[in-house]
Amino acid sequence: MRSLGTVLAFALACPAFSCNGTTGDHLVSFSAYAAGAPGAGDPFTAGNYTIQLTAARMHIGAVYFDEAPPGGSGFDGPVCIASGVFAAQVPGPVDVDLLSPTPQQFAVYGTGTADTALSWQVWLYDGDVDEADFDPVVQVEGTATDAGGTVTAFGAIVTINPGNRSKGSPDPTQPGLDPLCKARIVQVPTDTTFFDGGVLTVTVDPRVWFTQQEEPFDFAPGQLPSIADPNCNPDPDVFTNPSSYALAPDVPAPSDQTCGGSSQPCCAGDVCLGALTCAEGVCGPSVCIPNSSFLPGTVPGSTAGLDLYSEVVSAAAFTVTYGPQSP
């Protein structure tokens, strides 16, 4: 306890010079963007194929920055909203074109505190992360060219919902051990310190989904289901059909041809550009990477579907930068 003299001196000085101090820390807000990795639209090699992505989209629901390192705050358990302290958040979605390196702004600004985050989470869903939802998280379209020059147009749709991703708890006494929300959140290490007025950029490289596979995708005939095959999307709650895989580029038909590129209208029997095929009135991919983790192993592409999903929800494709606002 200070002496009364100190009390007196301070109390006299306080009104004169204002009582300064802080409760510690301070709140920040920042702009938030997502973008594709530079060069993602260029051809790249994955296994025995040269892959050219013609469309790649991801729906990011939100991103959160945790002051705890990966696995901290109990996140490695069944808890999806950890009890730790979150330094920052961008609690709104963005549908990002992953083939464009141009920053695409989230629907909301980011907010938080001037603290350092050691891990961050990408929520591949918005709203209640535990609720059933069947909207695509990832849509991909591209071509795979083998060494002989054979081109295969492929497409993929990834959804995360109870029908295709929630395996259920292996322990009946702990039915909540493996909640659906865990399948929708990607945790990534970082070391990011926030300050007011900065710019957050989340970069996603879709090439990683193909190049990081231990067993590269095999686009040979018969290895992936045809685009019209029900096994492309065995989940009855996911309302996709062959035309849903026709994304882009939207190339008009040349004058000497009846049909154009992906998503161009076509009639049965028409020949679309490149390796695209005509299905349900539009040109699109000919084969799919199935949207399921639970296809029987005998079904063509069953392993490919699981592998693509595993890479989509892995940390490898995600990077984040935080810096000052560009002039």
Next chain:
Amino acid sequence: MSRSRRTTAALLLAVAVAVVGAAGRDARAQPPPLEEVKPPTVIQHQDAVYPPSALAERKHADVVLVVTIDADGHVSDVKVQTSGGADFDEAAAVAARQWTFVPAARGGKPVPSRIRVPFHFAPPAPPPEIVVDARKDTPTAAPPAPQLAPSARSAVPKDGDRDLDEVDVIGRIRRRPIGAPEYESVIGELAAVPRATAADALKLAPGFLLTNEGGSGHAEQVFLRGFDAHEGQDLEFTVDGVPINDSGNYHGNGYADTHFIIPELIHAVRVLEGPYAPQQGNFAVAGSADYELGLDRRGLTASYGAGSFGAQRLLVLWGPNDSPPGTFAGAEYYTTNGFGVDRQAKRGTAIAQWEAPLGRRGALRVNLTAYATDFNNAGVVREDDYEAGKVGFFGTEDPNQTGNTASRVAMSATYEGRFSQVEVSQQLFAIDRTMRLRENWTGFLLDVQEPLQLPHPQRGDLIDFHFDEVSLGGRGFARWHGDVLGLRQELEGGYFARVDTTQSTQDRVAAGTNQPYAVDADYQSTLADLGVYLDANARLLPWLSLRGGVRADMFLFDVLDACAIKSVDDPSAVVAPSQIDVSCLSQLEHGAYAEPFLRSATGSGTVMPRGTVVVGPFQGFELSASAGNGVRSVDPSYVSQGIGTPFVTVESRDLGVSYAHDFGDAVRLTAKSDFFQTHVGEDLVFDPTEGRSTLASGSTRTGWSGAARALGHFFDVAANATVVKAVFDSSGACAPYCGLLVPYVPDLVLRGDAAFFTDLPWHLAHQPVRATLGYGVSYVGRRPLPYGDVSDVIFLSDASFGLGWTIWNARLSAQNLFDTRYRLGEYDYPSSFGKYLPAPTLAPERSFTAGAPRTVLLTLSATVGGS
């Protein structure tokens, strides 16, 4: 200035306070007359002049006069009953002969009467509050119009051919004021300043800020001198000595709901800022506040008010003419639709109090109080939701915070008496309290998936809290006073005892279904607090006194945590399906089961010295230096968690000066300036995610407060200010708060109250028309918020205008006169009211509770049968 200790003091003694009248009753006492007897009422008094011949000795003297008042209200005879010396007797008699009265009346006819008027003389001009006789003072700078209470049974000695009614005066024994940190605010004419609740009266003392995030039936959150006193946890509240703080309330240990007090029945509020009086008990960390109830307006008053947002108020007050202000009955019913979504409220209150002589030298006061309220709660609004237009400023994030209730039934009996040189007081009280509160601070954030639970989405964080308490207790003291060293000395010994049986339960309720899905807390507790103290007023010199002593409190906790085990250590396959999702699952290691009950008991005591040195008064100035330790018991949940010492101590220091001066009969001026510093061993910090305050580290407040009040024939003006800096300790176990500001507490609080009253220059039907104008203004500086943030300032005005004519009164009042849109409470913390957001929000954001917009109330009242 050669004037004596104000004769005001004598007036106060004579008309308001203690049991002196009873002391004068003799064996000739007769049964009460059948006819109604009204006492004489002082119209004008004249101060006595301190005899110049006694100045050299600077001696004190007491004189008791028997004053005869004729049927015209004039003093017809003065006799000395107790002499203080010839010069003092003469000075008192000269003054008393100049007094005028409304004469006593019997059966409606003026009659001669006789009263006793004690004078106490002290050499310099002191502040009035230390002038008064400790036996029965009304230590106020602004005494109300006195009411004399007739015993109506005293002997009526013959005086010539006229009958005389001898008048007894009934009053209360009071603790001698401490000095600068103590504020006794008689509401008086400042009642003209609109005050919605009893808590608003606290603002007459410096430094108070009141907020309320829980609805109109929820206790106000009190900020005082750098303390976030929460809902009473750091401020000891009493009403005429009866405790208001809840012991063992899980929502807030010390939660103090003062809404049961009808504002019109508040006679005075005594606030002691700091723990400096040995009489102060548990929760007196920032200080203590005692409401004194009384009704100055006698007769039957009926009042009806209607105003903004469908507000209606019906009030009935009754003060029997032949009784003192402490005898009254009052009942109130209030309803409002509220100023925004989910702010409907209604309440009913009934308070009856009877105060009468008991025995030859005593008085008995019995109080019965019943109160019930039902109210809705809008809760907090996120700033980003408001700015995005998703929620209105007066809207709500969760419309399910409704159905809140609170009740209080209390009975107390207080005996005060005098036996020779010893005054005694004994009070017994019994209180039954309930409350139910539904709050949602965090939206959809806390219901995380647990492995043992069935997969579920966030079900919502709506808290459904319930609290029951039965309190029994008493307090008492014996105070000796006598002359030592030629000076009046006092020594008091007293006790306080309280036993509470409480139950606190807190459930989480699912949004949509309103069904409880989890239990946060379930505590059944028996709590005891026994305090013993010694308090002395040692006058070493006429201008030097030592006041204070020591207090010891023992706290006993016996806590049953009926939800002691909230998770399993090693779940096994033997968990029954029926137990999945059950709160407080009782499985222990390796599949063993145990009942989810845990009983904890502890007891501990503390000894707290408290003292004040008072120097003066000199020319109206009085200096005081105070030091003392206080205590706050912890919430039973901490005992259940194994906390060793079930209380937190506080050390406080004050250095202040008081001033009082009468400018003739025109103006009485009182003022105080006070520097203070207080250290709390373990402070509380509000945690919105828990919806209550939780223990933090130690903290220190340093600051200054000042107050002034001027009372004249047509005005009563008061102002106060507080500047304070509150910081957490920078060493010891202070993490993560080391050296940081204590959040939420304002560093600058200014308050002004003014009332102007006069008879208008014209008459209506030959009767005067009295006009009253009241105005109050508050300024609260920016409050530090968590994360280095600061709040907005608050600057508000309240006003009223009233007219009185014969039995009628009309009053138009407006709170927040200029309809300022302001945020009463502001908070930075994580919350996620998901229905409005595309994704949960997990990082801290600003939330606020809206302050009330302009609220107008027109009240008409009539008083019949009054004196």
